[in-house]
Amino acid sequence: xxxxxxxxxxxxxxxxxxxxxxxxxxxxxxxxxxxxxxxxxxxxxxxxxxxxxxxxxxxxxxxxxxxxxxxxxxxxxxxxxxxxxxxxxxxxxxxxxxxxxxxxxxxxxxxxxxxxxxxxxxxxxxxxxxxxxxxxxxxxxxxxxxxxxxxxxxxxxxxxxxxxxxxxxxxxxxxxxxxxxxxxxxxxxxxxxxxxxxxxxxxxxxxxxxxxxxxxxxxxxxxxxxxxxxxxxxxxxxxxxxxxxxxxxxxxxxxxxxxxx
Numbered sequence: 001x002x003x004x005x006x007x008x009x010x011x012x013x014x015x016x017x018x019x020x021x022x023x024x025x026x027x028x029x030x031x032x033x034x035x036x037x038x039x040x041x042x043x044x045x046x047x048x049x050x051x052x053x054x055x056x057x058x059x060x061x062x063x064x065x066x067x068x069x070x071x072x073x074x075x076x077x078x079x080x081x082x083x084x085x086x087x088x089x090x091x092x093x094x095x096x097x098x099x100x101x102x103x104x105x106x107x108x109x110x111x112x113x114x115x116x117x118x119x120x121x122x123x124x125x126x127x128x129x130x131x132x133x134x135x136x137x138x139x140x141x142x143x144x145x146x147x148x149x150x151x152x153x154x155x156x157x158x159x160x161x162x163x164x165x166x167x168x169x170x171x172x173x174x175x176x177x178x179x180x181x182x183x184x185x186x187x188x189x190x191x192x193x194x195x196x197x198x199x200x201x202x203x204x205x206x207x208x209x210x211x212x213x214x215x216x217x218x219x220x221x222x223x224x225x226x227x228x229x230x231x232x233x234x235x236x237x238x239x240x241x242x243x244x245x246x247x248x249x250x251x252x253x254x255x256x257x258x259x260x261x
Contacts, residue, residue: 009034013042021053060105063193067098067170070183070192074167075130078194079155081172082110082202084147087237087254088220088246089210089227090136091147093154094202095162095169097130098194104128109190110203122204125197133162134205139247146249152178170195217243 007015012031019027028046031039067076081093098104104124106117113121126132135157142150155178159169169179172188172195185192189199207226214223219240221232227245237246237254 009036009038012039016042016046024050067193071168071170076168076194077166078198079171080189080195080199080202082206086227087229087250090138091150091154092202092206093135093158094198095133095158096194096197098197099130107196110199118200118204122201125201131162131164133158135161139245142247143249213245
């Protein structure tokens with residue numbers, strides 16, 4: 001598109017609204033002095049968006065930098081879990097190795113992302129990752145061994161499922177002692193790129209599984225609560241008892257004695 005007067009104000013506004021960050025500087029410079037009200041407004045909106053996206057990119061760059069500082073130059077696996085506090089469904093752990101490039105812009109602690117954004121990022125992570133491993137530990141095993149041991153089992157399983165020999169394993173939280181080259185960082189899912197990626201893939205994978213379970217057990221609102229203790233889920237447990245995907249050891253407070261089986 002040529003000079004600013006060659007395009008209608010509506011066309012310019014659409015161009016500014018849809019442009020990727022890499023093109024915004026040139027477009028803002030090109031149309032920054034256009035006197036038309038719609039264009040002026042579009043430029044203002046684009047400037048604000050540019051600021052937000054630049055800040056987000058700086059945040060993600062910092063996550064990749066910390067991944068390199070803690071993990072070194074070799075193959076680094078990030079590990080995170082989801083479902084630890086749920087009443088139903090598995091404990092799910094994902095392990096992800098990310099290349100230095102291309103960056104996965106927008107990664108963050110999965111809990112801070114809207115579902116559609118998480119799903120899009122999970123697809124992007126799957127396309128660019130060097131390795132991905134997933135492990136589910138089912139409710140009966142959680143009941144049998146307890147959550148700390150179940151977490152170790154799930155993390156070991158996800159690392160093995162990734163199918164690589166990592167030079168470093170970065171884990172969100174406190175030491176778990178599942179790998180000789182393990183390093184841990186509290187809130188690592190919001191601070192280290194590969195752990196964030198693992199948290200996103202784990203969350204999207206487990207959420208999809210809970211939506212499937214909702215079809216089998218529709219009374220328990222699993223598509224909405226993802227197995228966690230929502231008021232509707234707890235009431236369904238009181239009304240209907242437990243299913244095979246519930247963690248008996250987590251649900252005793254919500255059951256009358258006769259409801260246990």
